[in-house]
Amino acid sequence: xxxxxxxxxxxxxxxxxxxxxxxxxxxxxxxxxxxxxxxxxxxxxxxxxxxxxxxxxxxxxxxxxxxxxxxxxxxxxxxxxxxxxxxxxxxxxxxxxxxxxxxxxxxxxxxxxxxxxxxxxxxxxxxxxxxxxxxxxxxxxxxxxxxxxxxxxxxxxxxxxxxxxxxxxxxxxxxxxxxxxxxxxxxxxxxxxxxxxxxxxxxxxxxxxxxxxxxxxxxxxxxxxxxxxxxxxxxxxxxxxxxxxxxxxxxxxxxxxxxxxxxxxxxxxxxxxxxxxxxxxxxxxxxxxxxxxxxxxxxxxxxxxxxxxxxxxxxxxxxxxxxxxxxxxxxxxxxxxxxxxxxxxxxxxxxxxxxxxxxxxxxx
Numbered sequence: 001x002x003x004x005x006x007x008x009x010x011x012x013x014x015x016x017x018x019x020x021x022x023x024x025x026x027x028x029x030x031x032x033x034x035x036x037x038x039x040x041x042x043x044x045x046x047x048x049x050x051x052x053x054x055x056x057x058x059x060x061x062x063x064x065x066x067x068x069x070x071x072x073x074x075x076x077x078x079x080x081x082x083x084x085x086x087x088x089x090x091x092x093x094x095x096x097x098x099x100x101x102x103x104x105x106x107x108x109x110x111x112x113x114x115x116x117x118x119x120x121x122x123x124x125x126x127x128x129x130x131x132x133x134x135x136x137x138x139x140x141x142x143x144x145x146x147x148x149x150x151x152x153x154x155x156x157x158x159x160x161x162x163x164x165x166x167x168x169x170x171x172x173x174x175x176x177x178x179x180x181x182x183x184x185x186x187x188x189x190x191x192x193x194x195x196x197x198x199x200x201x202x203x204x205x206x207x208x209x210x211x212x213x214x215x216x217x218x219x220x221x222x223x224x225x226x227x228x229x230x231x232x233x234x235x236x237x238x239x240x241x242x243x244x245x246x247x248x249x250x251x252x253x254x255x256x257x258x259x260x261x262x263x264x265x266x267x268x269x270x271x272x273x274x275x276x277x278x279x280x281x282x283x284x285x286x287x288x289x290x291x292x293x294x295x296x297x298x299x300x301x302x303x304x305x306x307x308x309x310x311x312x313x314x315x316x317x318x319x320x321x322x323x324x325x326x327x328x329x330x331x332x333x334x335x336x337x338x339x340x341x342x343x344x345x346x347x348x349x350x351x352x353x354x355x356x357x358x359x360x361x362x363x364x
Contacts, residue, residue, distance in 0.1 A: 008093030097150030182345035188283035205231030285330030
């Protein structure tokens with residue numbers, strides 16, 4: 001069965017790209033379609049033939065692909081899928097709107113319907129510049145109509161969380177199977193580290209991640225905070241930070257594992273579609289203090305952390321005080337993450353695809 005994998009753009013390695021890597025493991029001979037692919041990502045996916053859309057030939061597309069969003073529906077329509085039997089798209093940007101042959105099956109793994117068109121349009125609009133605001137006003141309705149039409153052409157949806165499944169139902173009017181993304185829990189369970197006296201934030205330093213809440217709460221309570229990540233809010237946050245706040249930039253591998261394992265707790269103050277970061281922290285034996293909304297409700301339990309209910313400094317400070325009055329067992333925190341392992345993800349994906357794609361027989 002000839003298979004095509006479709007991903008919106010390959011410009012950096014985040015949660016969506018980690019899911020795509022596992023799709024590549026399931027389908028080692030598949031071709032990979034995307035709007036634009038950086039050299040770093042091309043090296044990472046070098047085992048597959050990578051076919052870019054016309055967007056990749058535009059200036060700066062491999063650094064900032066999103067600015068060509070209005071052109072992507074047209075670019076997708078120019079890609080040729082006539083020889084493929086199975087099309088598996090990875091969607092949180094324009095990827096699912098391909099033209100498939102009538103004999104092919106299109107399965108869409110949806111990380112979320114595009115946030116900047118639907119649920120978080122106002123947040124993105126408020127935090128973008130003048131040119132971005134103009135573009136959002138001009139193209140919002142056109143892109144929403146396109147997004148709805150492209151959903152109609154999908155045979156089967158998979159959602160990465162129950163939170164996203166509800167969005168798919170509300171926006172597209174479609175049902176979906178929930179298969180949580182894979183987390184490398186075995187890696188984060190390794191190592192022998194001692195706890196230190198700091199809280200931790202890990203994530204992109206952009207508005208909706210709400211690193212500002214973590215920073216302000218720790219400054220108000222005079223608690224140490226390490227911030228791991230990069231983004232367009234980095235400079236603003238650093239100007240606001242006191243001496244008890246440290247910025248470490250982006251960490252990977254063992255340094256990230258150590259940061260998780262030595263922290264008192266991870267602060268997770270944003271609303272995420274799913275959220276791999278809390279599971280990495282829990283696999284490291286570190287509990288999570290999370291906003292009680294979105295995907296965190298599916299990944300954090302009362303054995304592995306606690307929730308605060310409002311996205312305010314006061315609510316987070318109260319949760320930190322409650323956390324400091326309780327004790328969490330690292331072993332229970334770690335064991336909770338086993339069901340989110342890569343092995344479990346592969347098993348669920350194989351089961352779903354074998355059940356829904358005629359003639360497919362994926363073996364373990």
